[in-house]
Structure formats: structure tokens, C-alpha cells
Amino acid sequence: MPLQMKACAITLDCPDPLALAAFYQQATGLELHPKSDAEFAGLNCADxxxxxxxxxxxxxxxxxxxxxxxxxxxIDFEVDDLAEAETRLLELGASKPGHQPDEARFRVLIDPAGHPFCLVRSR
Known part of the structure; x- marks a missing residue:
């Protein structure tokens, strides 16, 4: 029988925690954890x-x-409009690699620290 486990957090390595947290905060609207600092920063989700x-x-x-x-x-993020979300994230500092496996269904972007992440259409 499997353990009863629930994912509660994900942590990304990066060179500048506050800068990367700011990128994702602007992209998602999540709240910055009050104890965030130059060594470790975080975003709180409502759930x-x-x-x-x-x-x-x-x-x-x-x-x-x-x-x-x-x-x-x-990380995959659901969005209503792929093109709109892509444009906004590029404005915030993401980049878009040339290799896009299925641009009609999802977009691969790169955050400011180099992590790939995907935008997928909301179901």
C-alpha cells in the first residue's frame, strides 16, 4: 500500500532567490513569503x-x-490563452527557446535562472 503523501512544496536552485521569486510572483500573483531573503525565498499558494x-x-x-x-x-502552468501568457512572461524576463515540441498545445519558456517551464492550455 502506498504512503499517504501530499506534495506541499517545490524548490528550485538558482543564483538569486529574490529575483527568481519576483519573476514568479509577477507571473502568478502569489504572495512572497515574509521571511524571504537572499539565501532562500518563497511564494505562498492559497491552497x-x-x-x-x-x-x-x-x-x-x-x-x-x-x-x-x-x-x-x-513546472507546468495552466493558462487560458497561450499567446497572451507567453507575451506577458517574455515581458517579465522569461525567454523562449527555438525548440518547441508542440506549440499549438503548449509552450516551453525559460525563467530568468534558466529553468524550463511550460504553459499548457486550461482544460
């Missing part, structure tokens, strides 16, 4: 889920779609 950002010295960003260096992780 209790927590997104953390931790400083890593000599951080090396993943390279999408190159798998010679691991992606580390990626």
Missing part, C-alpha cells in the same frame, strides 16, 4: 502549496532541449 527558491553557488542552468546537463525539473 498551502509553497514554491521555494534557494541560492546555489556556482549555479549552472539547464539547457533546453539538450539533455547532456539535466533539466533539474520543470
Amino acid at each position: 498551502g502549496f509553497f514554491i521555494g527558491f534557494q541560492r546555489v553557488d556556482d549555479y549552472r542552468a539547464p539547457r533546453w532541449p539538450d539533455q547532456s546537463g539535466p533539466q533539474q525539473l520543470h
Whole structure:
């Protein structure tokens, strides 16, 4: 029988936790955790889920779609309008790699610290 486990947080390595938290805060509207600092920052979700950002010295960003260096992780975000969300996130500092496996269904973007993340159409 599997353990009764519920995901409660995800933490991303990065060179500048406050900057990456600010990017995701602007993108999602989530609240910055009050104890966020230069070593560890976080965003509080209404349902209790927590997104953390931790400083890593000599951080090396993943390279999408190159798998010679691991992606580390990626997050999918549901959006109503792919093009609108993509435009807004690019304005906030995300970038868009040339390789897009299925642009009609989802978009791969790269956050300011180099993590790939996806925008998917809301169901």
C-alpha cells in the first residue's frame, strides 16, 4: 500500500532567490513569503502549496532541449490563452527557446535562472 503523501512544496536552485521569486510572483500573483531573503525565498499558494527558491553557488542552468546537463525539473502552468501568457512572461524576463515540441498545445519558456517551464492550455 502506498504512503499517504501530499506534495506541499517545490524548490528550485538558482543564483538569486529574490529575483527568481519576483519573476514568479509577477507571473502568478502569489504572495512572497515574509521571511524571504537572499539565501532562500518563497511564494505562498492559497491552497498551502509553497514554491521555494534557494541560492546555489556556482549555479549552472539547464539547457533546453539538450539533455547532456539535466533539466533539474520543470513546472507546468495552466493558462487560458497561450499567446497572451507567453507575451506577458517574455515581458517579465522569461525567454523562449527555438525548440518547441508542440506549440499549438503548449509552450516551453525559460525563467530568468534558466529553468524550463511550460504553459499548457486550461482544460
